[in-house]
Amino acid sequence: MPKKAKWLVSGFPRWPAAFLAGAVLNLAFAPYRQPWVAPLALGTLYALLIATPVRAAFGRGFAFGAGLFAFGVPWVYLTLSRFGGMPPPLAALACILFIAILASYAGLACMAFARLQGHDGLDPWLFAAIWVLGEWVRGVFLTGFPWLDVGYAASLPPLMAWAPLVGVLGLSFLLTAAGALTVNALRGRRRDLLPVLLMLGVTPALAGLSFVHxxxxxxxxxxxxxxxxxxxxxxxxxxxxxxxxxxxxxxxxxxxxxxxxxxxxxxxxxxxxxxxxxxxxxxxxxxxxxxxxxxxxxxxxxxxxxxxxxxxxxxxxxxxxxxxxxxxxxxxxxxxxxxxxxxxxxxxxxxxxxxxxxxxxxxxxxxxxxxxxxxxxxxxxxxxxxxxxxxxxxxxxxxxxxxxxxxxxxxxxxxxxxxxxxxxxxxxxxxxxxxxxxxxxxxxxxxxxxxxxxxxxxxxxxxxxxxTPYDRFGNTGVLVMLALIVAVAAWRRRASPASVRRGGTPG
Incomplete structure (x- = not known):
């Protein structure tokens, strides 16, 4: 990991830090409703993945997802054991397996980012794109479980004004990219803070838009x-x-x-x-x-x-x-x-x-x-x-x-x-x-x-x-944009393999 970024996660073992960041992300959702926690938690995960080997990236992403869902959906156990009639040991085992499956989506997303990151200005956007694609897959694969998507943290004004434009996946992208860009700015790429400031400046103006009557x-x-x-x-x-x-x-x-x-x-x-x-x-x-x-x-x-x-x-x-x-x-x-x-x-x-x-x-x-x-x-x-x-x-x-x-x-x-x-x-x-x-x-x-x-x-x-624009196009526009970002990153890696070799130490 570059020296400029080490202080962001120094002093913490990588996997426990990822687990803690995932657990803290729950504060962004109801009933706590602290949306600023979302970019903070995702930014921490992004910092933990900079110059990280692919295998270690999966472990850190899995730990992050485990923290998110272990503290986010413990009600699954209550339903299975108290009302579903399942014996408590089996209910606990089923709940652990369920959380592990959900955490695997985060692990796979982080592994994909580690393979494609290029240590340049595209990386924050790539991280956000892959993370949101992971949320989308989790929401549709095997009937899906689109719970605790990052975009739901934006259920307060004025951030909610983005919803009729880009939907919850678009909001997930904005919050995740904001966290990663802020980390890059703290590492010395101060110009990466400009898109975050632009988003914050535009957001209040969106509240005046009306697409229905x-x-x-x-x-x-x-x-x-x-x-x-x-x-x-x-x-x-x-x-x-x-x-x-x-x-x-x-x-x-x-x-x-x-x-x-x-x-x-x-x-x-x-x-x-x-x-x-x-x-x-x-x-x-x-x-x-x-x-x-x-x-x-x-x-x-x-x-x-x-x-x-x-x-x-x-x-x-x-x-x-x-x-x-x-x-x-x-x-x-x-x-x-x-x-x-x-x-x-x-x-x-x-x-x-x-x-x-x-x-x-x-x-x-x-x-x-x-x-x-x-x-x-x-x-x-x-x-x-x-x-x-x-x-x-x-x-x-x-x-x-x-x-x-x-x-x-x-x-x-x-x-x-x-x-x-x-x-x-x-x-x-x-x-x-x-x-x-x-x-x-x-x-x-x-x-x-x-x-x-x-x-x-x-x-x-x-x-x-x-x-609204979201009614007309659904998630199509957001998904196309995410796919283009990933495609550009894949093309960049293939064209310049030496520029994306991994450094760092296993977590």
Missing amino acids: RAGAPITASLVQGDVLPTVKWHPGMLRMIIRRYLRLTAKSDGRLVIWPETAIPTYSHQLRRRFIPYMQHLARVGGRHFLFGLIEGNANDPNGPVYNAVMSIGRHDGFYRKRHLVPFGEYLPWPALLTPVLDVLHIPMASFTPWHGAEPPLPVAHARVGVSICYEIAYGSLVTQGLPGATLLVNVSDDSWYGHSNEAAQQFQIAQLRAAEAGRDMVIATNDGITALVGHTGRIRARLAPFREGVLTVVAQPYVGL
Whole structure:
């Protein structure tokens, strides 16, 4: 490592320093929300990779990812052991394996950077490009897990003004590049600080840009938070109590649109068609209201039929939205031929929902068209924007009670803020025990309900029309730019192999 850079990481063993930097990165995300930590943590990782051998680079990247996810997603263990019925030792082993897989993406990204770095002005951009490509792959490979992407740290103004332009991957690139460029400036390349200053100077001006406009009158929506524990919710004898609770809370609401959370009614739709659904249709007709509520669409008497995690719409127009992207091991079992025998031996319960493979058009609600997503789907920008430009309002229903009093709900809510800003739409979020809220079309929190208690939040949501640049192009532009940076670095290395030989010592 060059002498000018040694002081940046001197006195610390390389792998523990990388692990610590990854752990500290969690402070950038909800509920802590300190976005300045993101470039600091990624800048530290970049400094640890300067002139580092490829094998050592993988180890340092893996350690960074292990620190990030070990402190970022410990709620996985809580879900598997407390509510999933998995024995604690197996739940711990599964959680460790899950974190190791996620950390491997960071390790591979750092290994690729170590192979291509050229010890010149392109390196900070190359590091950011490869890091964000790693995030993208992690979000799509084997159904993906796009959680704790660096860009979500920018869920505060004025940084969030970039979201409708470049999306969360673009924000990841900006924050990561800012960290690496700052490290280069500290090493003596002061001109590398100019792009960082330019980004900071441009950011406030972006807040004045508007790509969407209002469509009609606002809608009053009542978001019902039932606060039903999973152990109660899925008990066969508790269904009537749950329905009475939601009807009691709904009677206290005055919104024209009433939204209950994911699987608020934890039973099959065909079992509700005799009494409950006709009663809800009567309430909608008499009160001039519209209801959205989560339930299970399917037939318990048909074991081979599809079973959907769904939202039913009742009002002037009835309909369904069916969840398209399920949670692996939570809502379905991947590779059932391989894993079912293992789970049967270990007596581990597993859900068996069916993903909906067709397009889901927006649901007509009053004078708006609602783009619905269910829980985990909010992490996938392409799913949320699929209903645009038709959708004038976004709705997300969720049940985060599976994760207890962990950071999961806050992390998911932060993701929802970026989705609203990317799409340029107000988003109403109804959850079982928090966070129930209204997020404005710029991603700002406009109202929220206290978590872990039953209640109703009545908000005024504004429908919007129009498309943001992110709506039009998605991640295509960002991914092309990242690929070009990597291609230039690869060409440079091939053209001048002597200029990119590795130095340094193994970590």
